[in-house]
Amino acid sequence: RGASSGQLLYPNPVKRGGMVYLEGNTKGESTEYQVYDSMGKLALSGFTGSGQAAIPTGRLDGGVYFVRFLGEREAFTGRFLVL
Numbered sequence: 742r743g744a745s746s747g748q749l750l751y752p753n754p755v756k757r758g759g760m761v762y763l764e765g766n767t768k769g770e771s772t773e774y775q776v777y778d779s780m781g782k783l784a785l786s787g788f789t790g791s792g793q794a795a796i797p798t799g800r801l802d803g804g805v806y807f808v809r810f811l812g813e814r815e816a817f818t819g820r821f822l823v824l
Contacts (some may be wrong), residue, residue, distance in 0.1 A: 750808065754822035756799055761821050763794035763810060773811040779804055798823050 749764040763772075772794050776785040784801060795812060801823050810817045 748817050748819070749811045750819045750821050754824050756824050757801065757803060758799045761798060761808070763817065765820075775809045775811070776801070777807045778808075779806070 750781055751762055754823050755761050772789045774787060778784045789795060803823050805822055
């Protein structure tokens with residue numbers, strides 16, 4: 742969860758090829774996301790459509806990842822595990 746934002750990444754852990762979702766997303770607006778591996782290297786980036794934020798994990802190897810969502814009104818950073 743975000744420190745005080747009430748946001749949650751799920752499922753966590755996620756099986757490779759699945760989707761990671763952000764609950765408590767940005768009220769229907771498009772959101773940019775950036776996914777970094779445990780070494781800090783940018784592994785994936787893109788934009789979600791309006792509504793629920795979802796990240797595809799098909800191009801990610803197993804491991805721990807950090808994600809940053811950048812909405813128009815707020816930002817959220819979280820962590821998830823790909824199996």
